[in-house]
Every structure is written in C-alpha cells, then in structure tokens.
Amino acid sequence: MRASRLLSILILLQLRTRLTAEYLAEEFEVSVRTIYRDIDALSAAGVPVYGDRGPGGGFALLDGYRARLTGLNTSEAEALLMIGLPGQAAELGLGAAAERAKGKLLAALTPEGNAVADRITGRFHLDPVDWYQAAEPIACLPSLARAVIDNHSISMIYESWKGVKERTVDPIGLVQKGANWYLVGRAQGGMRTYRVGAIQRMNVLEQQFQRPKDFDLATHWTQQLQRFEQELRPEVAHVSASTEGCRRLAELGAYAARAVAEGSATDARGWRKIHLPFENMEQGARLLLSLGPEIRVQGPPKLRDAVRDMAQAALKNMEDVE
Numbered sequence: 001m002r003a004s005r006l007l008s009i010l011i012l013l014q015l016r017t018r019l020t021a022e023y024l025a026e027e028f029e030v031s032v033r034t035i036y037r038d039i040d041a042l043s044a045a046g047v048p049v050y051g052d053r054g055p056g057g058g059f060a061l062l063d064g065y066r067a068r069l070t071g072l073n074t075s076e077a078e079a080l081l082m083i084g085l086p087g088q089a090a091e092l093g094l095g096a097a098a099e100r101a102k103g104k105l106l107a108a109l110t111p112e113g114n115a116v117a118d119r120i121t122g123r124f125h126l127d128p129v130d131w132y133q134a135a136e137p138i139a140c141l142p143s144l145a146r147a148v149i150d151n152h153s154i155s156m157i158y159e160s161w162k163g164v165k166e167r168t169v170d171p172i173g174l175v176q177k178g179a180n181w182y183l184v185g186r187a188q189g190g191m192r193t194y195r196v197g198a199i200q201r202m203n204v205l206e207q208q209f210q211r212p213k214d215f216d217l218a219t220h221w222t223q224q225l226q227r228f229e230q231e232l233r234p235e236v237a238h239v240s241a242s243t244e245g246c247r248r249l250a251e252l253g254a255y256a257a258r259a260v261a262e263g264s265a266t267d268a269r270g271w272r273k274i275h276l277p278f279e280n281m282e283q284g285a286r287l288l289l290s291l292g293p294e295i296r297v298q299g300p301p302k303l304r305d306a307v308r309d310m311a312q313a314a315l316k317n318m319e320d321v322e
Contacts, residue, residue, distance in 0.1 A: 146204070152171075
C-alpha cells in the first residue's frame with residue numbers, strides 16, 4: 001500500500017510541479033506527518049525532491065527529473081477504462097483510482113505526448129444527462145459496482161411496477177443510459193434488467209457466483225433495447241409524410257427517426273411513405289393528429305378511424321365553445 005502511494009506521489013509531482021503536504025494528505029487520506037515520512041522515503045531512494053516553506057511553498061522535483069515507473073495497482077487497473085469518464089468513475093466509486101491511473105499513464109508519455117493528451121482531455125467532455133433532467137443520486141452504486149467487479153451476489157429490496165419485493169441477484173453488469181444506471185442481473189428465470197434508482201436497500205453477500213461464459217454486456221443490452229421497443233410499440237402505422245412532416249416525425253425520438261430513414265424515396269410531390277411503430281390506437285391517433293396536414297394516414301383502417309373520430313371530436317368541442 002505504501003509503495004503504491006509513494007509511486008503515486010512521485011507521479012503527481014511530475015505532473016503538477018509543486019504540491020503541499022496538506023494537499024497530498026487529503027488526496028491519499030493519510031496524515032500530514034505520514035506525507036512527510038513518504039517524502040523522506042523518496043529522498044532516501046534517490047528521488048531529487050525538495051521542499052519550500054511559506055506561502056507558495058510545497059514539495060517539488062528538481063527540474064528535468066522524470067521517472068519511468070508507471071506500475072498500476074489493482075484498483076487503478078480496474079479503473080483504467082474509466083479515465084475518460086470522470087463523472088461515471090466517481091459515481092461508481094472509482095474516481096480516485098481513475099485519476100491515479102491517468103497520472104501514471106501520462107507520466108509514461110514523452111513531453112510531446114503529454115502535451116497532446118493535455119490538449120485532448122481539456123477540449124472534450126461527456127455529459128450523459130439530457131436537458132431539463134437530473135441524474136438520480138444513488139447511494140448504493142459504488143457498493144454495487146464493487147459486487148459486479150468481484151462477482152458477489154446481492155440481496156435487494158426493489159420497487160417495480162408490480163410492487164416492492166426482496167430479490168437475490170447475481171450482478172452481471174452495469175449500464176448507464178441517459179441519466180440513469182441499470183443493473184443487468186441473473187435471477188431465477190434468467191437475465192433481468194433493474195433500474196438502480198429503484199433499489200431501496202441492498203446488501204452485498206459473501207457468496208460469489210460464476211459469470212456466464214461468452215456473455216457480452218454490450219450485445220445483451222442492444223438486444224434488450226430492441227426487444228423492449230418492439231414490445232412497447234407493437235402496432236405499425238402506414239403513413240405518407242411531407243418534408244416538414246418527416247422532419248417533425250424524426251424529432252419524436254430514435255424509433256421515429258429510424259422509421260423516417262427507412263422510408264421510401266421522396267416522390268414528385270415531396271412526400272415519402274413511412275412505416276411508423278406506435279403503442280396503441282389512441283396514442284397513435286394523438287401523435288399523427290398533432291402533425292396536421294403534413295401527414296396522411298393510409299392504414300391500418302382502425303387507426304384511420306381513430307384519427308378521424310379524434311379530429312371530429314375536437315371540431316365539435318370548438319363548435320360547442322362558440
């Protein structure tokens with residue numbers, strides 16, 4: 001543990017030039033006295049580190065000194081793939097490890113490579129939360145991430161649309177979609193997907209589990225999304241849409257944008273034939289009616305009837321007001 005801390009201190013001094021004992025103590029969650037002992041140990045090992053007292057002081061390395069030691073400990077290796085996702089790493093409890101791993105990787109680069117890495121990380125930022133939404137605060141997420149990494153089963157009190165129940169689950173993987181985290185877990189009956197924000201209470205169990213062979217989280221998640229969309233929108237509307245209608249349809253979501261992209265070629269009048277999935281007759285009628293003259297409903301007949309009835313009801317309501 002101390003060897004890893006000494007290496008991390010050395011890397012930080014290479015990257016940030018000058019650091020105070022107080023900063024290092026807070027970074028590594030040790031006392032200031034421990035940091036002074038660590039600095040003495042580095043000096044005894046031949047590292048040219050010196051300290052300045054007073055305002056603006058701190059520890060620094062002699063100019064031009066660079067170490068090529070970049071060993072990663074277990075937690076830093078686990079966090080390696082998260083170094084470009086600082087927000088997600090912090091939510092999963094891997095933030096500090098990811099920062100240390102990033103420092104060690106940068107220390108291995110030449111000065112030119114270091115400058116390029118600095119330029120890239122300072123100019124691109126990922127924010128997965130959509131406008132007017134807030135990420136769910138999830139206290140159990142770091143413990144859950146640890147259970148996923150270490151293959152420990154969990155017991156949880158989970159609230160679904162069927163009610164609140166206690167479940168025992170093998171946590172296979174975590175997925176962030178938009179502002180929310182989802183757990184892909186194995187329970188009785190096979191793989192299930194749970195919204196982490198709906199976990200009311202969770203305990204990591206002592207028992208470990210064997211991960212399913214050849215399981216690929218990304219492939220599984222894609223297949224689940226496709227199945228969910230098919231179940232959510234089992235009906236299909238056959239419509240023709242103008243250029244403006246196509247634009248407005250595509251803004252309704254990925255499913256509608258895909259339907260527009262897969263539509264027919266534009267005819268001489270500027271209209272395209274589109275097969276649009278929808279949930280049920282009422283929802284489909286409301287959606288299509290909102291597009292007004294930019295869309296023509298060709299089928300199925302029940303949907304045409306629903307659109308006509310809804311439009312006639314709207315006109316009648318206007319006449320009643322008059």
